[in-house]
Amino acid sequence: MIAVIVFWTLAVITVLSAMITAFSRNIVYSAFALLGSFAGVAGIYLLLGADFLFIIQIFIYIGGILVVTIFAVMLTQGVADMNISNRIVGLIPAALIALLAGAVMLEAILRTPWPHPGTAALNPTTHAIGNAFLGPFLLPFEIASVVLLAALIGAIVISRQAARAEA
Amino acid sequence: MPAGLTLNHFVILSLALFLLGSICVLTRRNAIGILLGIELILNAANINYVAFAFFNPAAHYDGQVFAIFVIMLAAAEAVIGLAIVLAIYNHLRTIDVAANETLKG
Incomplete structure (x- = not known):
C-alpha cells in the first residue's frame, strides 16, 4: 500500500x-x-x-x-x-504524432501478457553489479572506458577550436 | 515488495516520459532544448530496463548493468553535445537549429 x-x-x-x-x-x-x-x-x-x-x-x-x-x-x-514554435514541426503536429505513437504503444503494453516470474529480493546490489562488470560484462565495460576517453578528448578538441576561433 | 504495483505501472510511466521527451525534441528550435528532450527519453528507457529486471529476478542485475551503461553514454553524449552547441554558438552567435541548417562555416 x-x-x-x-x-x-x-x-x-x-x-x-x-x-x-x-x-x-x-x-x-x-x-x-x-x-x-x-x-x-x-x-x-x-x-x-x-x-x-x-x-x-x-x-x-x-x-x-x-x-x-x-x-x-x-x-x-x-x-x-527562443519561441517554442518551430516552423517545421509545430506544437500541435508534434502532440498529434506523440498521441498517435503513444496510443499504439499503450495498446501494445496493455495487450501483451507479460510473463511474471516474480519480483527480485531487496538486497544490496553493489556487490553483484561489481561482479557482473568484471565477469560477463567485462568487454562492454572496457569498451565503455574507451568511449569515455574518446568523449573526453573530443570535448577538449571541440572547445579548443572554439576558443581559438574566438581569439 | 510492491503489492498492487505491476510491470504495467512502470512501463506506462516510462511511456509518458518518452512521449514528453519526444515532444520536446520535435518542437524545440533551441539545440540545448533538444538535448534536454533526449535526456528525458534516455531516462524513460532506463526505467524500462530496471522495471523489467525487477520483475524477472533471474536477470535482476543484467538490467541494472545495462541502465548503468545507458547513463554512461548519456553523460558522454551530453558533454559532446553541449561542447558542439557551445562551439556553434561561438561561431554563429545563435543555437537556433533552423539557422544552422547550412552546416557551413
Missing part, C-alpha cells in the same frame, strides 16, 4: 517536471525542471530495489549532466529563450 502511494507520488513529480521541460517557453525553466524528473526517476529506481543505480542517478545525472546543461544554458543566454 505504501509502495503504491510512493509510486504515484514519484510518478506525478516525474511527469509534471517532464511536462514543464517539454512545454515551458523559457529554456532556463526547462533545464531546472529536469531536476524534478531526474530525482523522480531516482526514486523509482529505489522503489525497484536498485540502490546503486539510485546513487549513480543522483551523482551523474543531477550532479553532472544537469550542472553541465545549466552551464551551457547560462553561457548561451540571450538567444536562449
